[in-house]
Amino acid sequence: xxxxxxxxxxxxxxxxxxxxxxxxxxxxxxxxxxxxxxxxxxxxxxxxxxxxxxxxxxxxxxxxxxxxxxxxxxxxxxxxxxxxxxxxxxxxxxxxxxxxxxxxxxxxxxxxx
Amino acid sequence: xxxxxxxxxxxxxxxxxxxxxxxxxxxxxxxxxxxxxxxxxxxxxxxxxxxxxxxxxxxxxxxxxxxxxxxxxxxxxxxxxxxxxxxxxxxxxxxxxxxxxxxxxxxxxxxxxxxxxxxxxxxxxxxxxxxxxxxxxxxxxxxxxxxxxxxxxxxxxxxxxxxxxxxxxxxxxxxxxxxxxxxxxxxxxxxxxxxxxxxxxxxxxxxxxxxxxxxxxxxxxxxxxxxxxxxxxxxxxxxxxxxxxxxxxxxxxxxxxxxxxxxxxxxxxxxxxxxxxxxxxxxxxxxxxxxxxxxxxxxxxxxxxxxxxxxxxxxxxxxxxxxxxxxxxxxxxxxxxxxxxxxxxxxxxxxxxxxxxxxxxxxxxxxxxxxxxxxxxxxxxxxxxxxxxxxxxxxxxxxxxxxxxxxxxxxxxxxxxxxxxxxxxxxxxxxxxxxxxxxxxxxxxxxxxxxxxxxxxxxxxxxxxxxxxxxxxxxxxxxxxxxxxxxxxxxxxxxxxxxxxxxxxxxxxxxxxxxxxxxxxxxxxxxxxxxxxxxxxxxxxxxxxxxxxxxxxxxxxxxxxxxxx
Numbered sequence: 105x106x107x108x109x110x111x112x113x114x115x116x117x118x119x120x121x122x123x124x125x126x127x128x129x130x131x132x133x134x135x136x137x138x139x140x141x142x143x144x145x146x147x148x149x150x151x152x153x154x155x156x157x158x159x160x161x162x163x164x165x166x167x168x169x170x171x172x173x174x175x176x177x178x179x180x181x182x183x184x185x186x187x188x189x190x191x192x193x194x195x196x197x198x199x200x201x202x203x204x205x206x207x208x209x210x211x212x213x214x215x216x217x
Numbered sequence: 218x219x220x221x222x223x224x225x226x227x228x229x230x231x232x233x234x235x236x237x238x239x240x241x242x243x244x245x246x247x248x249x250x251x252x253x254x255x256x257x258x259x260x261x262x263x264x265x266x267x268x269x270x271x272x273x274x275x276x277x278x279x280x281x282x283x284x285x286x287x288x289x290x291x292x293x294x295x296x297x298x299x300x301x302x303x304x305x306x307x308x309x310x311x312x313x314x315x316x317x318x319x320x321x322x323x324x325x326x327x328x329x330x331x332x333x334x335x336x337x338x339x340x341x342x343x344x345x346x347x348x349x350x351x352x353x354x355x356x357x358x359x360x361x362x363x364x365x366x367x368x369x370x371x372x373x374x375x376x377x378x379x380x381x382x383x384x385x386x387x388x389x390x391x392x393x394x395x396x397x398x399x400x401x402x403x404x405x406x407x408x409x410x411x412x413x414x415x416x417x418x419x420x421x422x423x424x425x426x427x428x429x430x431x432x433x434x435x436x437x438x439x440x441x442x443x444x445x446x447x448x449x450x451x452x453x454x455x456x457x458x459x460x461x462x463x464x465x466x467x468x469x470x471x472x473x474x475x476x477x478x479x480x481x482x483x484x485x486x487x488x489x490x491x492x493x494x495x496x497x498x499x500x501x502x503x504x505x506x507x508x509x510x511x512x513x514x515x516x517x518x519x520x521x522x523x524x525x526x527x528x529x530x531x532x533x534x535x536x537x538x539x540x541x542x543x544x545x546x547x548x549x550x551x552x553x554x555x556x557x558x559x560x561x562x563x564x565x566x567x568x569x570x571x572x573x574x575x576x577x578x579x580x581x582x583x584x585x586x587x588x589x590x591x592x593x594x595x596x597x598x599x600x601x602x603x604x605x606x607x608x609x610x611x612x613x614x615x616x617x618x619x620x621x622x623x624x625x626x627x628x629x630x631x632x633x634x635x636x637x638x639x640x641x642x643x644x645x646x647x648x649x650x651x652x653x654x655x656x657x658x659x660x661x662x663x664x665x666x667x668x669x670x671x672x673x674x675x676x677x678x679x680x681x682x683x684x685x686x687x688x689x690x691x692x693x694x695x696x697x698x699x700x701x702x703x704x705x706x707x708x709x710x711x712x713x714x715x716x717x718x719x720x721x722x723x724x725x726x727x728x729x730x731x732x733x734x735x736x737x738x739x740x741x742x743x744x745x746x747x748x749x750x751x752x753x754x755x756x757x758x759x760x761x762x763x764x765x766x767x768x769x770x771x772x773x774x775x776x777x778x779x780x781x782x
Contacts, residue, residue, distance in 0.1 A: 124243055124332050131246060135239050142239070165282050169311065170239045172331030 106133050106216045114178060114215055121175035136174055140213050142167065148186075148205075152198045160198075161190035179208040228253040229275035229346060234263040234291065235309070236283040244278060247335040248342065252276075260286025264294055267301050275346045277306045278328070281315055292322035305349040307341060325349070361434045363411055364418035369441075372433030376443050376486040379431070386429070387446035390477040392493040393417075393454070395461070396501070397470055398438035405465065413464055414438065420460045424453075441490055446479050450508055458507075473497050477511035492516065524569075525577050529586055532564060533593055539563045540597040541764035542615065544773050545735060545757040548749045555777040556755055557614040557648065560598040561764045562590060587620045594618065596636055599647055601767055603640035608771075609778045616648035616678055621655040624666050634673055644674030648699070652680045656695055667696055678735070683723060692730060699755075700727045704738025707758070711743060724751050 108129060111118050118132075125132040144167040151160035164187040171180040182204040189196065231252045233244045241256045248254045255274075257263035260283055267274060277295075281288035288308060295301040308319040311330035319327060325345050328338055359371035367375065395401075395413065402410040417440060421432055430444040447453070458472055475497025480489040496511040532538055542558040564572040581587040598615045606612050623629055637644050649670065656663055656679065667677050678699035683706055702723055709716035720736070727734035736748050739758030748756060762773070 120331075123334060124247075126246055126335055128246065135242060139239055142237075144237075162282065162284060166237055169280075169330050170237050172311070173240060173243050175331070 106137055108133070110215045111136065111176075114176075114212060117175035117177050119175075121173075124173055124175070132174070136176065136212070137216050139170055139174055139176065140209065140216060142170060144170070145205075145209060149202060152202060157190055157193045157195075161187065161193070164190050176212065179205060179212065182208070230255060230273055231342065232257060232263060232266060232274045232277045234258075234260065234277060234283070234288070235280040237280075240280070240309075243332065244338070247332075247338055251339060252342070259283050260288065260291040260294075263291055264301075267295070267304065268298075274304050275350075276342055277304055278342075279306050279308050279324070281308055281310045281319065288319070289322050292319065292324060296323045303349075303353060305345045307345060364415050364434050366418050366421075366440070367431065367433040369433060369435035372431065372435065372441060372443075373486045375431055379443075380482060387479045388429075388482070389444055389446050390480050390489040390493040391442040391444060391450070392475040392490060392497040393421075393440040393442070393457075394473045394475075394497055394501075395438040395470065396473050397467075400467065401465055401470060404467070409465070413461060416460055416464060417457060420457050424456055439494070441493075443486075448478075450474065450476050450510075471507060473500055474508045475499070475511065476508070495519075521576070522580050525572065525580060526584065526586065528566065529577075529581065529589070532566065533589065535567075537565050537567065538590065538593060539565055539766065540594055540601070541766055542601070542770040543757055543764040544762050544770070545616075545755050546761050547754065548745070548756050549752070549754055552780075553756070553761070554780055555613065555773045557616065558770065558773075559616045559650070559757060559764075560594050560601075560618075562594050563764070582620060582622075585622050588622050588626070591618060591620050591623055592632070595633065595647070599636040599640045599642060602642055602646050604767075605771070605774050606642075609774050611774065611778050611781060612642070612646055613774055613777070614646045614648050614676075616650050618680070619649045619651050621652070621659075624651075624655065624659065624663055629666065630669055630673060633670070633675065645676050648676045648678055650678045650680040650701065653682050653684060653703075656691060660691065660695070664695055671696055671698070683719065689726070692726070697730075697732060699733050699735055700730075701735045701737055702753075704758075707736050707738045707744055707748070708740075710747065717747075720748070720753075721751055724753055727754075728752065 108118050108122075111121075111133075116136075121136075122129065122132050125135065144163045147163035148160055148167060151157070151163055164183055168180065168183045168187045171183055182201050186198060186201040186205070189198070189201075229252055231248055232255050233241050233248070234257045235241045235244070236258050238258070241258070245254050245256065252275075255266060257266055263277070263279070264286070266272060267277070277291075279288045279291055292306060292308075295304065295306065302323075305325040306323065308315070308324040308327045309330055309332075310316060310319065310327055316327050325348075326341055328341060332338060359367055361368050366372075395417070398410065398413075401413055414434065418432070418434065421440065421442065425432075425442070425444060428445050430442065432443075433441040435441055454472060454474055461470060461472065475493045475495065477489055477492040477496065480492075492511040495516060496509040499515075500506045500509045539562075541561045541563050543561060544555050545557045545559065546553040547556040562574060562578075564574075564577060566572050578587065581590055595617050598617050602613065602615050619629075626632070633647065633649070634644065637647055651663070651667070671677060676698040677696065678701050679695075679697045680701045681703045682700045684703040700723070702720065706716050706720050706723070710720050711717070724734050733754040735755040735757060736744075736753045737757045739745055739748065739756045739760045741760060744758075745756060745760050
């Protein structure tokens with residue numbers, strides 16, 4: 105089960121996340137759980153495999169917004185980096201970023217079980 | 218306004234537009250307490266919701282990067298629609314560069330992503346809603362709904378504010394009015410009337426768009442313009458007249474323009490426009506003039522006149538009007554001697570001092586008030602004749618003025634006869650002066666009245682003879698007892714030959730008709746001697762005495778009494 109303590113250990117800036125949620129823990133945790141199944145993760149992976157950088161940027165940007173608001177720092181960091189690279193439509197191998205993002209989001213998913 | 222917003226009893230609606238559900242939920246959670254929050258997941262949906270009837274959103278929180286229709290497109294669409302344009306938008310973005318761009322696209326403010334503290338978001342929303350509502354309330358009140366020009370109060374307020382900015386710049390106040398505007402409404406219907414007002418407003422804006430200029434429609438078909446000074450307004454509004462003629466095809470419909478130039482900025486703005494309006498109304502119905510300038514002297518004179526009219530009745534009651542007497546002398550005897558007097562009214566105004574008869578008599582003649590004044594003089598004069606008679610045992614006839622309007626009074630005869638009787642006088646003691654121009658006015662009616670008066674024994678003097686337009690022929694039909702030569706002949710008779718000849722001629726005319734001639738305005742010995750030589754019978758003027766109060770006049774009465782003894 106997801107807890108604030110668990111999120112803290114995960115590395116989330118829970119204080120900030122909670123503030124945005126008007127210090128409503130249950131609400132915050134509910135949104136964090138919901139974020140795991142955010143369609144943007146999948147969109148990002150698919151777009152990068154298809155080398156569709158426009159779509160990839162859109163997905164990364166959207167993800168960045170949500171993760172930023174929830175203050176999920178460990179995932180936010182690689183997402184922010186990839187967003188900036190995609191914004192410039194940089195042609196490169198994005199897999200190390202994707203791996204990191206997927207690894208961290210998997211970690212979060214585990215916390216929720 | 219703040220209190221109003223806080224205490225008003227309903228929640229305002231906010232539309233949150235974001236493609237990420239989690240973001241929408243976070244914002245919703247923050248705003249729910251205070252606002253009624255609706256959500257849209259893309260720009261297209263958001264626009265549809267805003268266009269819904271009674272949508273009535275007080276604020277839109279808009280994400281910029283969204284699939285399908287992004288935030289910038291939403292802003293652009295909103296700018297195109299009047300109803301949507303009024304809704305303020307706060308843009309949510311994580312990029313600094315997008316902030317400037319969104320403001321340019323019409324956003325009011327922005328919230329950064331990740332979101333600020335909830336308090337900050339709430340405070341921003343509240344502030345923007347408040348600003349926008351204040352603005353729209355002001356916008357609704359400051360503009361005339363029909364023409365979009367300023368309403369009276371805001372117009373004057375803006376002039377006042379504008380003053381601090383322009384300082385020394387010379388400004389003019391201009392008032393325009395559409396003459397016979399009601400005819401447009403009557404003949405073409407209100408809609409056309411409104412159209413005329415609207416196109417007047419828009420034509421005015423076009424005409425002066427390049428200058429310092431502010432305009433108002435304070436009332437019905439009046440337009441007020443406050444604009445940079447110009448020396449001449451001739452032709453300035455021709456474009457407007459053309460537009461009006463084109464719209465109505467009515468030849469009698471036209472603009473009247475009153476201008477107060479280089480206004481006195483120490484006066485309240487309202488007064489500056491009172492002046493321009495005075496000028497504008499001054500030429501109402503005058504088809505020879507379309508443009509009139511305010512003139513301080515005219516205005517002061519008018520105000521002074523108003524004051525005199527207002528004070529007149531009180532003055533009679535308070536005895537501020539005093540009757541003075543100017544002696545008339547017989548000069549064909551060895552020594553000139555007192556023959557009679559003329560009663561002349563003087564006004565000792567408690568605040569204005571001595572008011573010149575030249576200021577109030579023409580004024581009261583024009584509005585009929587002179588009638589009251591005449592009656593007052595008649596009764597004072599009659600009482601005075603009696604008093605002298607009782608005191609000195611001799612009768613000094615006094616002539617009084619009978620104004621044109623008195624002639625139409627059916628009670629005139631009885632009134633005068635009553636006065637004579639009350640004071641134990643005979644009718645010939647109270648002599649009646651009627652100006653020559655009154656004869657010309659209504660010869661037939663006047664002859665009738667004069668005949669009746671003469672039948673009852675009154676003596677009629679024709680005043681100001683030679684100044685009016687009566688033909689010599691009139692003298693044969695009009696019954697008179699004395700001719701009074703207009704004073705300007707006497708004044709000029711030593712200055713130009715023609716006047717001298719005319720005096721001679723009029724003296725002959727009087728002789729021909731067998732009536733005495735009184736010369737008025739005799740000021741010096743030369744005039745006196747000439748008139749005497751020419752055979753003039755009676756003289757009145759400063760040479761003998763100016764008009765004086767009854768007490769002073771007694772000196773003349775005493776002398777005359779002595780002479781007769």
